[in-house]
Amino acid sequence: MSDLLQRARRVLPGGVSSPVRAFRSVPGDPPIVARAEGACVFDVDGRRFVDLVGSFGPLILGHAHPAVVEAVTRAARDGLTFGATCPGEVELAERVLARYPCAERVRFVSSGTEAVMSAVRLARGVTGRDSIVKFEGCYHGHSDGLLVKAGSGLATLGTPTSAGVPEGVAALTDVLPLDDEAAAEELFRRKGERIAAVVVEPLPANHGLLVQRSVFLERLRTLCDEHGALLLFDEVISGLRVAPGGMVERTGIEPDLVTLGKIVGGGMPVGALLGRARVMEQLAPGGPVYQAGTLSGNPLAMAAGITTLDELARPGVYARLESSSARLQAGLAGALRERGVPGSVVRVGSVLWLLLQPGDAPRASAGIRAGAAERFGALHARMLAAGVWMAPSAFEVAFLSTAHTESHVDEIVAAFARSLASLE
Ligand code: PMP
Numbered sequence: 016m017s018d019l020l021q022r023a024r025r026v027l028p029g030g031v032s033s034p035v036r037a038f039r040s041v042p043g044d045p046p047i048v049a050r051a052e053g054a055c056v057f058d059v060d061g062r063r064f065v066d067l068v069g070s071f072g073p074l075i076l077g078h079a080h081p082a083v084v085e086a087v088t089r090a091a092r093d094g095l096t097f098g099a100t101c102p103g104e105v106e107l108a109e110r111v112l113a114r115y116p117c118a119e120r121v122r123f124v125s126s127g128t129e130a131v132m133s134a135v136r137l138a139r140g141v142t143g144r145d146s147i148v149k150f151e152g153c154y155h156g157h158s159d160g161l162l163v164k165a166g167s168g169l170a171t172l173g174t175p176t177s178a179g180v181p182e183g184v185a186a187l188t189d190v191l192p193l194d195d196e197a198a199a200e201e202l203f204r205r206k207g208e209r210i211a212a213v214v215v216e217p218l219p220a221n222h223g224l225l226v227q228r229s230v231f232l233e234r235l236r237t238l239c240d241e242h243g244a245l246l247l248f249d250e251v252i253s254g255l256r257v258a259p260g261g262m263v264e265r266t267g268i269e270p271d272l273v274t275l276g277k278i279v280g281g282g283m284p285v286g287a288l289l290g291r292a293r294v295m296e297q298l299a300p301g302g303p304v305y306q307a308g309t310l311s312g313n314p315l316a317m318a319a320g321i322t323t324l325d326e327l328a329r330p331g332v333y334a335r336l337e338s339s340s341a342r343l344q345a346g347l348a349g350a351l352r353e354r355g356v357p358g359s360v361v362r363v364g365s366v367l368w369l370l371l372q373p374g375d376a377p378r379a380s381a382g383i384r385a386g387a388a389e390r391f392g393a394l395h396a397r398m399l400a401a402g403v404w405m406a407p408s409a410f411e412v413a414f415l416s417t418a419h420t421e422s423h424v425d426e427i428v429a430a431f432a433r434s435l436a437s438l439e
Pocket residue numbers: 071126127128129131154155156157216221249250251252276277286
């Protein structure tokens with residue numbers, strides 16, 4: 016174990032600042048990253064890895080994109096934080112709203128967690144109701160009421176996933192299976208008048224990539240309408256990535272609230288909640304729902320977000336991402352086939368998920384079998400040794416960036432084929 020890793024474990028719980036980084040479900044020690052550029056990260060020993068993590072989603076332009084670095088540097092010279100509105104907030108909000116016509120106001124925060132936590136409070140404030148509904152396998156950040164997993168039965172009362180979440184808080188969250196309209200209908204029949212919001216990742220990407228049928232999402236929309244609940248699309252991963260307007264654009268479904276994170280900050284700490292003016296103006300200072308942040312709308316973070324969105328708006332960017340991602344999907348799937356390894360590569364835009372189990376890709380968590388994670392662990396270690404950095408969990412997706420060239424993609428596929436061969 017490296018000296019830095021030992022020191023990290025003496026001063027940081029688990030040696031990390033966020034748990035999945037700790038390599039608990041894959042073999043080996045996590046490399047400590049010294050720097051990153053374009054499609055690659057370099058550890059403190061100088062090893063180079065082609066990166067499929069992209070900091071878990073924000074880096075759609077790759078690492079240290081020159082225009083983003085330049086914008087942040089320029090902003091830093093003008094002051095790090097003001098505690099007052101800066102031009103960047105207006106400019107980033109205008110760009111976000113142009114991509115999300117279903118919304119008229121944006122509130123900036125500093126993380127995806129904060130965005131969803133605030134959106135849930137807003138939904139409760141607006142409806143005067145307490146209960147919220149989430150789906151098994153969807154992650155919405157680590158605020159208490161959303162750290163709740165499903166019980167065994169349908170629509171059972173929430174049980175806390177994490178120690179430290181009071182039962183009374185968990186009890187306000189109902190957890191439903193994805194891909195199951197009947198379960199949602201039954202819950203709304205039973206307690207529709209108490210539900211403030213249905214919170215869903217329209218492209219669930221936190222327990223693998225569980226692509227939903229659009230009729231399922233449409234049914235959630237109509238159930239919310241029929242019962243006076245708000246529909247919240249958590250697009251912290253999918254927003255600005257799978258299309259400029261995320262899954263709202265791809266599905267044509269209008270949620271009441273959207274949460275963004277990751278890409279909207281271009282690698283700096285930013286989250287956002289957005290919706291119609293009549294809902295969003297219920298936030299303080301105009302409305303009764305309190306929400307605040309010392310560093311919210313930070314000028315450096317806004318500069319990174321603005322530049323990222325402007326780079327993404329150049330002609331052909333999403334099409335190029337689509338084609339490199341399709342090339343990666345085809346390459347990985349081809350290697351699986353050639354080696355006769357049961358598995359599939361699920362993909363929506365530049366979000367990919369490798370699932371090492373036979374059969375069709377599941378649409379709900381229950382369809383993921385235990386053996387898939389074990390097989391992934393062995394593969395992860397070999398990919399890392401071969402110079403490819405995958406997220407250290409079978410349930411994390413991979414992200415491609417505009418910095419990944421065809422030759423990076425081919426390098427990943429070659430490493431994958433070699434890694435599969437060495438597993439046999
Ligand atoms: N919602 C979704 C859909 C996410 O994927 C995440 C983080 N992966 C969050 C919320 C929380 O965001 P953050 O880690 O920035 O707090």
